[in-house]
Structure formats: structure tokens, C-alpha cells
Amino acid sequence: MGDLGDSTARTGPALQEGEEATLPRAHPVDAPVPLSVGRLPTADEAPDLAASVTQSSELALRRQDAARARGFARLVIVLCSAGLVSQYFLGGVPWLRIAFGVALVALGAVALRTWWVARSPIDYAPPVARVFGSVAVGTSLIVAWYLGVLSPAPMLVVLGVSFFAMSDDRVTAFGVPALAAGGYALLSALIAGGILPDEGLMPALSVDATPRFAAVLLVPVVMGLAVWQARVTRRATLDALDRAVAAMREMRTREAQLEEANRDLDFLMRMAAGRAGPYTGLMAGKYAIRHLIARGAMGEVYAATDTDGGGDAAIKLLQSGMLRDEQLVARFLREGEAVSKLEGPNVVAIYEVGTIGANGAPYIAMELLRGHDLGWHLRQRGALPLDEVVALADQVARALEAARKAGIVHRDLKPQNLFYAQQNAAAPLWKILDFGVSRLAGSSGTLTMDLIVGTPGYMSPEQAAGGKEVTHRSDIFSFGAVLYRALTGQPPFSGPDTPQILYQVVYRSPARPSQLVPGLPADVEIVLAIALAKDPSERFASALEMAEALRAAAKGTLDPSFRVHAQTLLAALPWGHSSYDESEVEIIEVSTGH
Numbered sequence: 001m002g003d004l005g006d007s008t009a010r011t012g013p014a015l016q017e018g019e020e021a022t023l024p025r026a027h028p029v030d031a032p033v034p035l036s037v038g039r040l041p042t043a044d045e046a047p048d049l050a051a052s053v054t055q056s057s058e059l060a061l062r063r064q065d066a067a068r069a070r071g072f073a074r075l076v077i078v079l080c081s082a083g084l085v086s087q088y089f090l091g092g093v094p095w096l097r098i099a100f101g102v103a104l105v106a107l108g109a110v111a112l113r114t115w116w117v118a119r120s121p122i123d124y125a126p127p128v129a130r131v132f133g134s135v136a137v138g139t140s141l142i143v144a145w146y147l148g149v150l151s152p153a154p155m156l157v158v159l160g161v162s163f164f165a166m167s168d169d170r171v172t173a174f175g176v177p178a179l180a181a182g183g184y185a186l187l188s189a190l191i192a193g194g195i196l197p198d199e200g201l202m203p204a205l206s207v208d209a210t211p212r213f214a215a216v217l218l219v220p221v222v223m224g225l226a227v228w229q230a231r232v233t234r235r236a237t238l239d240a241l242d243r244a245v246a247a248m249r250e251m252r253t254r255e256a257q258l259e260e261a262n263r264d265l266d267f268l269m270r271m272a273a274g275r276a277g278p279y280t281g282l283m284a285g286k287y288a289i290r291h292l293i294a295r296g297a298m299g300e301v302y303a304a305t306d307t308d309g310g311g312d313a314a315i316k317l318l319q320s321g322m323l324r325d326e327q328l329v330a331r332f333l334r335e336g337e338a339v340s341k342l343e344g345p346n347v348v349a350i351y352e353v354g355t356i357g358a359n360g361a362p363y364i365a366m367e368l369l370r371g372h373d374l375g376w377h378l379r380q381r382g383a384l385p386l387d388e389v390v391a392l393a394d395q396v397a398r399a400l401e402a403a404r405k406a407g408i409v410h411r412d413l414k415p416q417n418l419f420y421a422q423q424n425a426a427a428p429l430w431k432i433l434d435f436g437v438s439r440l441a442g443s444s445g446t447l448t449m450d451l452i453v454g455t456p457g458y459m460s461p462e463q464a465a466g467g468k469e470v471t472h473r474s475d476i477f478s479f480g481a482v483l484y485r486a487l488t489g490q491p492p493f494s495g496p497d498t499p500q501i502l503y504q505v506v507y508r509s510p511a512r513p514s515q516l517v518p519g520l521p522a523d524v525e526i527v528l529a530i531a532l533a534k535d536p537s538e539r540f541a542s543a544l545e546m547a548e549a550l551r552a553a554a555k556g557t558l559d560p561s562f563r564v565h566a567q568t569l570l571a572a573l574p575w576g577h578s579s580y581d582e583s584e585v586e587i588i589e590v591s592t593g594h
Contacts, residue, residue, distance in 0.1 A: 061241070065168055066121040069129065072163045073115035076136070079156065080108035083143070092146060093199040100146040107139040126169035133164045133176030141183050148202030149188035154219045157184060161223045165230035177227045181220040188219070277302060284315050284363040285352050298322050299332075303368065306351075313351060314368040317361055329362055336364040338435040341406045346399035346431050348419075369431065371422040374486065375415035383489035383517070386524065390547075390554050392418070393483060395430040397547035400479065403432075404472040404542060410435060411470060413478035414458040415485060456501040457491045458482060461534045464505040473536040476543055480531025483550070487524070488516040492532065506534070512575035523553035525575075526566040533569055534579070 083104045087097060114132045118124040140157045147153040157180055164176040190196040277292040277300055287304040293314065294301045304315045322328050336353035352365040374392070377384070384392070396418060403410060410417075410432065417433045460477035462468035484492040492510035495501040504510075513528055514520045527550045533539045540546040552558045573579055 062121040066118040066124040069118040073111040076111040080104040103139040103142040110135045129172040137179045148200035151202040162226045165227040181223040185220045312368045316364045335435045344402045346395045369421045371420045374418040384486045393547040397543035399432040400543035414455045461506045464502040473539045476539045508578040509573045523558040527553045529566040
């Protein structure tokens with residue numbers, strides 16, 4: 001910043017000219033702040049949401065088990081049907097052949113019932129899976145005896161073992177595979193040992209004793225490995241789900257904390273409104289100073305009455321303790337000088353700039369605004385729809401064009417400095433506030449002693465780097481950053497501290513907007529890419545050109561030359577990439593002038 005500019009603008013509506021004049025009536029201090037549709041949860045709601053997330057995860061597991069059961073049941077029905085058809089061609093011992101057919105019919109019937117029940121995850125309870133598993137084990141033993149214990153039949157048993165081992169019911173998960181492995185081991189051992197008749201289609205006794213008993217031992221081992229692999233897979237799934245639930249809880253908690261912070265912020269913004277301040281009762285030129293509208297770290301805004309015409313006004317003053325700082329006083333007066341050069345509906349109208357006779361305090365008399373700044377709207381809504389952002393861009397661009405023609409660079413465009421002013425019967429208008437760190441084109445030196453000025457997340461690379469010329473194209477970059485925030489719900493550049501943010505501004509491209517807002521037109525990304533170009537000469541020539549391009553992009557009629565230009569920029573520095581190897585860049589502290 002700017003010391004005064006940021007102190008008055010950063011705190012949002014509490015420090016904007018006249019904004020809080022209507023807030024005590026619209027939002028009493030002890031009343032909850034209304035939220036838009038899709039609002040963040042309150043702190044009290046967060047635990048219930050966390051419990052809801054847990055319940056949802058449990059239901060997801062039930063659905064997963066039911067879905068797997070339906071799929072496996074269908075597979076079993078197909079295999080049983082194929083087995084019944086094939087037995088007419090396979091032959092074999094009559095009694096074993098009949099047992100084989102009966103077992104397949106029984107298993108097919110149970111599988112059909114399981115498939116029917118599993119259509120509803122709530123109805124697919126452990127008893128259903130246990131019955132299915134028990135019948136499947138019994139059938140597998142008869143199938144293995146009929147086809148031969150050393151036939152490919154055990155492969156189908158391993159498939160079933162893997163399915164049942166994934167069950168959430170531990171009796172099913174371990175009991176069914178244990179029965180299958182133990183039953184097969186016992187059956188094959190009795191047949192291989194000659195105790196039971198070896199009457200299968202592929203006799204085991206036709207194989208030499210050593211490979212025969214090796215196969216008898218190997219199959220249960222493979223089944224055991226299948227159980228282990230299935231449990232490892234399920235455990236990994238549960239761990240991932242637990243982490244997702246924990247992340248969701250943390251997100252809900254943070255959202256609740258953010259909502260609570262938003263309410264506290266709005267509360268603090270309203271605290272000063274309507275109260276008497278140090279300047280109450282004094283005269284600022286022809287304006288009688290009334291109550292406080294807002295108070296910041298360095299500045300105060302009062303409601304006032306024009307004693308000549310009786311109209312309302314807002315009086316912006318430095319806090320009395322800041323009057324000894326000559327730089328602050330000079331910068332304060334500079335703001336009035338800068339804005340007074342501008343004319344247009346999208347710039348706050350300045351009525352008078354002067355000093356109070358009683359103590360020499362400088363003041364700026366301006367129009368009294370009612371409404372909220374963009375920062376307030378974004379806190380309540382997260383992001384704005386494209387058509388609203390296009391309308392905002394059109395109006396702000398007109399103000400920036402007026403500033404450009406007057407040779408003024410704002411240097412601190414951000415959501416808190418764009419005010420949506422309600423105008424009685426007239427349509428609301430976006431207005432630019434706070435020219436406290438503005439710079440007149442062609443002026444030598446600044447009142448900020450060449451320190452970095454502006455708000456880190458929205459300043460241009462040339463401002464962040466320091467020592468470079470700041471022009472109206474610097475405001476275009478900041479304007480693009482504001483539009484990015486309004487469209488995506490996220491600032492383009494953020495970090496844990498100011499040096500990290502400044503590094504991103506200078507060297508890094510923000511995340512691709514359509515990744516944050518699916519469905520955002522590609523041409524809108526083109527406009528943002530040009531506005532956020534690191535080289536000022538690569539940006540739009542003016543804010544008006546940028547606003548016109550955004551409107552065309554929203555309609556799908558963007559000039560193709562902009563697309564070509566943006567493709568060149570993105571080829572050099574794609575979305576989400578840095579122009580330096582971040583592992584080799586050391587972030588150093590810089591003086592920001594705040």
C-alpha cells in the first residue's frame with residue numbers, strides 16, 4: 001500500500017465511504033449474517049456434517065459390497081448354467097454326475113437370490129453372504145470331485161475365495177475361504193491317498209505321487225495368498241476412505257472456522273458505525289461531521305451533512321494520532337488530488353479537499369455510498385457467475401479508462417477497492433475506491449519512497465519486483481487478477497507469507513481457471529491469460545479493450561488474434577507453471593512498505 005489506502009480498504013465495507021450507513025438497519029450486530037445458497041457450514045453444524053460424512057462412507061462400503069455381490073452372483077449363475085449344459089457331454093460316474101448337477105442348481109438358485117437381495121445395499125446383510133459362501137464351498141467340493149481334484153476346477157475356487165475375502169463381514173471374509181481351502185485339502189488328500197474313490201473325469205491317481213501331493217498342498221496355499229491379497233486390497237481401500245473422511249472433516253472444520261471469521265469480520269466492520277468519533281461535531285469546510293461510518297488502523301470515515309444544501313456526504317480523515325506523520329498527510333491529500341481529476345459514474349465523486357480549521361487535519365469530502373465492496377460479495381458467495389463478472393468488468397474498465405486519460409495509475413486494485421453502490425431508484429454501479437497509492441504519470445518519485453506498494457496478491461509483476469516503471473498496464477494486470485478471483489473463487493496468487501506471494505506474482509502462472517470452474521469458456525481463459533501476462537507490453541492496451549474482449553469471450557465471438565496471442569503466452573508459461581526451477585529459487589524478504 002499503501003498505509004492509509006490499505007488500512008481503510010483492506011477491512012472491507014467497514015472502511016469504505018458511507019457503506020455502513022445502512023448496515024445497522026439491514027444487519028443488526030446481534031443478528032446472523034445472511035448467507036447465499038450453498039453457504040459454508042457454521043461451527044455448530046460442522047460436527048453434524050462430519051458425522052454425516054462418516055455415515056456416507058459406511059453406506060459407500062455397503063454399496064461396494066452389494067455391487068461386488070451382484071457382479072459375482074451373475075458370474076456364478078453363468079458358470080452354473082454352462083456347467084449344467086456341459087454335463088450332458090462330459091459323462092462320468094452317474095451318481096457323481098447327478099450330484100454335480102444338483103449342486104450347480106442349488107448354487108445357481110442361491111446366487112440368483114443373492115443377486116436379487118443385493119440390489120438394495122441395506123438388505124445385503126452378512127447372513128446373505130454367509131449362506132452364499134457356504135453353498136459355494138459345498139458346490140466347489142462336488143465340482144472338484146466330479147472334474148478331478150487336479151483339474152482346473154480349483155481355479156474357480158480361488159476366484160470365489162478372492163471375492164468372499166473382500167467382504168466387510170469377518171466371518172464371511174475368513175470363514176468361507178477357510179472352509180474352501182480346508183475342504184479342498186481334505187478331499188484331495190483323501191482321494192490322492194486312495195481313501196475316497198477317484199472317479200473324477202481327470203483322475204488324480206493317474207499322476208505320480210510326488211507331483212500329486214505337491215498339487216494337493218499348493219492349491220490351499222494359493223487360496224491363502226488370494227485371501228491375503230484381497231484383505232490387503234480392502235485395507236488399502238479403507239485407509240484411503242479414512243483419509244478422505246479425515247480430509248473432509250478437516251475441510252468442514254476449516255470452512256466452519258472461515259465462516260465464523262467472516263461473521264466476526266462483518267461484526268467488526270459494523271462496530272464503529274453510528275458512534276461518535278474524535279471528529280464528531282467539527283466542521284470540515286461546509287460539512288458538519290456526524291457519526292462514524294467506519295474506522296481502520298489509520299483512517300476514519302464519517303457521515304456528514306452539507307450545511308449549504310442539506311445533502312449527505314462522507315468525510316474521510318486520518319486518525320488524530322497519525323497527523324504528525326507528514327508522509328501520511330501528504331499521501332492523504334494526494335488521493336484527493338488524484339480522484340478530483342477523474343469524472344464519471346464509476347469513480348467516487350470528490351466534493352472538496354481541505355483541512356479542518358480546529359486542528360489542521362486533512363479531509364476529503366466525497367459522495368456517501370451505500371452497499372458493499374466486491375470483497376464482501378465474494379466472502380458471501382465464493383465466486384460470481386460470468387455474466388455478473390462481465391458487467392463488473394465493463395463498469396470498472398470505464399473508471400480505469402478515465403484514470404488512464406487523466407494520467408493516473410491506481411496501483412492497488414483489489415476486491416476491497418471495488419464498491420457495488422446502491423443508488424436509490426437508479427441501478428447499482430461499481431465504483432473504484434481508494435487512490436491513496438495512485439501515481440500520476442510522468443511524476444518524479446513517489447510518496448512511498450520507492451517501496452513496493454499495493455496488495456501482494458493483486459499487484460503486477462513490475463510492482464512486485466520493484467524498481468520498474470508502473471503504468472496503466474499494471475492496473476490491467478491487477479484488474480485481471482480481480483476478475484480471476486471473482487470467476488474462480490480463488491485468488492490467482494497466494495502463499496503463507498508476502499515473499500512467497502510476490503515470487504508467484506513475478507514468476508508463476510496461476511492455476512488454469514477451467515480446472516477451478518468446469519465449463520468456463522476457453523475464450524474467457526484467453527482473456528485472463530493476456531491480462532495476467534508477466535510482460536506489461538503483452539497485456540491489453542487498455543482496460544476498455546480488456547472488458548470488450550471479455551464480453552466477446554462470454555459470447556464466443558472473441559477476435560482470433562487474441563487467441564493466437566494467448567497461445568504464444570501460454571506456450572512460454574503454461575497455466576500453473578513457473579518460469580524458474582522453484583527448487584533452485586531462494587525466496588528472500590523484501591520491504592513492502594506496509
